[in-house]
Amino acid sequence: MSHSRRERAESDSTTVLSALGNKYSAEILCAAGTPKSAQALSNDIEIPIATCYRRIEELVDAGLLTCEGRQLSEEGRRTNIYRRTLDEIEVDFSDERPQFSRKRRTEAKNRLQDQLKD
Numbered sequence: 001m002s003h004s005r006r007e008r009a010e011s012d013s014t015t016v017l018s019a020l021g022n023k024y025s026a027e028i029l030c031a032a033g034t035p036k037s038a039q040a041l042s043n044d045i046e047i048p049i050a051t052c053y054r055r056i057e058e059l060v061d062a063g064l065l066t067c068e069g070r071q072l073s074e075e076g077r078r079t080n081i082y083r084r085t086l087d088e089i090e091v092d093f094s095d096e097r098p099q100f101s102r103k104r105r106t107e108a109k110n111r112l113q114d115q116l117k118d
Contacts (some may be wrong), residue, residue: 005066010064010113012062012063013064013097013098013099013100015061016062016063016064016089016100017091017098018058018062019055019058019059019061019062020062020064020089022055022058024045024047024051024052024055025055025058025059027045027115028041028045028055028056028059029064029065029084030067030108031044031045032065032083032084033083033084035068035081035082035083036081036083037050037071037073037079037080037082038053038056038079038080038104039073039079040081040083041056045053045057050067050084055110056082058098059084060082063085064083064084064085064086065082065083065084065085066083066084066085067080067081067082068081068083069081084102086102087103088102088103089102089103092101
């Protein structure tokens with residue numbers, strides 16, 4: 001692995017572990033199996049909205065959550081809608097650096113889950 005690629009992998013590992021290690025991150029990922037606004041996630045998990053926005057930003061930066069678009073809120077404001085990008089993540093600590101195995105969500109699975117929700 002090249003030097004810059006190794007540094008990027010280390011940075012990605014640090015970002016992912018940091019995001020997962022924060023309080024409420026796992027709960028947000030579990031709740032974001034279907035597209036939800038930050039307000040909906042905050043309400044579902046019963047956490048302050050400011051904390052929810054911070055965790056969302058960290059999870060997006062780590063590539064674990066994505067903004068799927070925007071929709072109108074009940075108040076008529078345009079809000080971002082988020083969904084997790086994976087269903088499973090496995091962390092292997094047996095090497096000198098953590099290795100990740102991710103089971104990404106497919107677009108087909110997202111569409112199917114969206115139809116079942118309605």
